[in-house]
Amino acid sequence: MVMAVIEQEGFESLEGVDKVDATDETEEEKPRPKLEGKKIIFVLGGPGSGKGTQCERIISDFGFDHYSAGDLLRTEVKNGTPVGTMCANLMREGKLVPAEVTMALLYKSIQASTARAILIDGFPRALDQGMGFEAQICESEFTLFFDCPQEVMEERLLKRGETSGRADDNVATIKKRFSTFMESSLPVIEHYEAKGKVRKISAVPSPDKVFEMVMAVIEQEGFESLEGVDKVDATDETEEEKPRPKLEGKKIIFVLGGPGSGKGTQCERIISDFGFDHYSAGDLLRTEVKNGTPVGTMCANLMREGKLVPAEVTMALLYKSIQASTARAILIDGFPRALDQGMGFEAQICESEFTLFFDCPQEV
Template sequence: MGCGASKTEQPSKPEPAVPKEPSSPAMGGKPSKPQQQAPSAPAQTEEIALPPVPGSLPADAQIVFVLGGPGSGKGTQCDKIKADYECVHLSAGDLLRAEVKSGSEVGLKCEALMKEGKLVPVAVTLNLLKRDMIASGGKFFLIDGFPRALDQAEQFESSIMPCKTVLFFDCPEEEMEKRLLKRGETSGRSDDNADTIRKRFHTFLDQSLPVKDHYLTQGKCHVISAVAAPDDVYGKVKVVLEGLHAPKKASAAATALAAAPAASEDIALPPVPGNLPADAQIVFVLGGPGSGKGTQCDKIKADYECVHLSAGDLLRAEVKSGSEVGQKCEALMKEGKLVPVAVTLNLLKRDMIASGGKFFLIDGFPRALDQAAQFESSIMPCKTVLFFDCPEEEMEKRLLKRGETSGRSDDNADTIRKRFRTFLDQSLPVKDHYLTQGKCHVISAVAAPDDVYGKEIALPSVPGSLPADAQIVFVLGGPGSGKGTQCDKIKADYDCVHLSAGDLLRAEVKSGSEVGQKCEALMKEGKLVPVAVTLNLLKRDMIASGGKFFLIDGFPRALDQAEQFESSIMPCKTVLFFDCPEEEMEKRLLKRGETSGRSDDNADTIRKRFRTFLDQSLPVKDHYLTQGKCHVISAVAAPDDVYGKVKVALEGLSVVKK
């Protein structure tokens, strides 16, 4: 997890560049100890004079970076892409190994550097890539396993050309480790052992995840879950490639063409007369099974003039109606086949237009990225997405409770877990897709339904306002990532107001105020304090401080909190996100627990806190990455080294030093 990765992100170290060099720095990546690189860098540049590369790439060339941790299945997916599309597939590691083997002057110098344990300059790798890309005469390129670090990405784009898109294969660490250990049984590779694999995961977390985040902010990165079977993963890859109009091989195009009529003839759909109003607004309502989507839809319908449609309900009604379409759908389902998405879209469009409405809640659809793309192209783009975010253990508890009385055959533990897996593989990419567009509102669904929907405590008004030039910095990171330590260092050097949402709430309860008493009563009942209370306390103390530069520590913890803060107070200026592997944070917290006396500094509680952080707080990071406001800072190094990176981020804000 790394608690700086997405749900399925586990840190991974890049694959070795060449057999004689066991880590990615041989390809020009950042070494694990940056302080060792600086002295040798100038010498490396002088040591290898690179031949000029004649010619240039076509102006309409398309470059796809293929990234993911070791064992995530990049190679398998590249093989599938090459089989179907006219593309040039290049691996930076393979090119470097081939150059060394060729005995060229560049290859000999690279080999000499590696024998001395030095890094091959990135410029060499870029020169080889550019040479082979131009020489290939191609227009569509797969660059496999490169760039492995952010500086490599920047140098590639400045010296060759910007990439068109990034395929990032996302896989949990435990799954990648299992795959690599299985491969190690037969591969004979010395690095396919548990200790080396974990070290590679750490390097991947430190160096390669910032590349993903960089391209997410540009809207270029497609995060594809790589947990499913390779063919299922490839289905998602093809959706991305279709969007690029990637050139298909004649055989693949013919296969697709041959298959298309059969799909259309299978179910002839009636035309849908009329159109939706140009100012129609469509809201997709998404979330895992048991997240409370239906309950929230009922609350929305009670308060708003809206048309509520469930794709599943429409399909069941069509089957029950006995129509020609319904009969064909029923026949398909009896054969265990899937009903084509086109049928669902036809039913949705028909009922949306027939309703005469302008505001639509589409419940539980789209469930996969290809469905989203087809909905938007055949009907119209959605206005927003409500994504109800709930930890798996809470959803399972709710569904098992429901199963005691529902009589539903799928409300049992085994089936529930399979449904979670499907949701994770197919639906989370939909959320990520709309997050990159700024359309997705991730709402924590852990609280009581009324709290999720937004019923609040009556709060006192806050007089005054913040200065127009106030600067707010959110300080985020997993438990044990070192947020407090870094805040102390910032306070020592800069003129700032440091506020912790948790401290403010505890102080309010202790004060015995009316708000404090109500909050205490809620907490005693095991309920959550409404976000509006926290925002009211923050706003009050920010204005009362008279300051202009604010550190908001450990808040917002969920995306709905971020949105409410920005709408009720003001947008943040930047976000410092301290990124630290889970095992490192656990080690720190257990160490702290030896002397802190804190009841939550034990292994079981710590892991639950990590799960909550992963489920609720990582979407906040992704949200601000898409706005270009988030600085992801590796918190693995010594505090002073981490603080050096913090100061670089703060210098860009022109904050007042003490």
């Protein structure tokens, strides 16, 4: 029934849509414009260098956004998007995901970001990736390189392996991973070092000591920690003076249904069969809280005090996600929960196409 409704609204399932390769001639004829005003920090370091821990602390203290090429690909695969399906098939066949696919995912995420700066974690892994990124997306500010001797990384990973259960935490694999990192990433470091764009930090001391050095580097680059930045509420007068333009060309489908109605399962199948994007207001808020962004910190404090998150915050997160989407249509799951939310959405963001309501009796 769901398929029938969506097809009646003019959408073909992916089986009936010509799939366009990410590197086809149409894309080449319409190159993406380079992004402006984005401050990009590449973050590199070998396995066991602790860069993941340091990234988490940078996000928390400076409110930067953080993207990992690997995580972006895994999300596409998990969500069953057309790109994710293609990548999963390639990986099953032991083939590499085309660099253009990774670049397109990074472009989309960076384009949507409103953070002061963006950490790109574990990228570029090879010199051609870095040069491709800067040619197609934007220049990087600098590269944060966590320098750590092989024996220290080896010791840390073996210790982690005692409790992690990870198959790759063994001596032979660790040495191979270190060797691969040095072979592919050393030319990247040397390239940016020659341009004066590498900030090398010893990853040998304790995490706290390392972060002190990280903070010093980032502050030298002109960024204050959030403690030194005036936090602006999302509903302040400045925002009201600069209203967001309504979005055009976006096909929005609200998805509603009571608890136990199965709308989550149906959304997953719609995503898989039609390639739509899918956003949940609750998930967007939880992601902000988890990532320790300024908005997330504000929301966490409000929720701890038993207060409601302002509707404008939810609306801003939905706007940002919808603006970045290139899908044929977008499912907004579990929203609007009240009439004023729906009216506010259509007044501030865009009109919806229709609402998909899963009707289910209470006893079922």
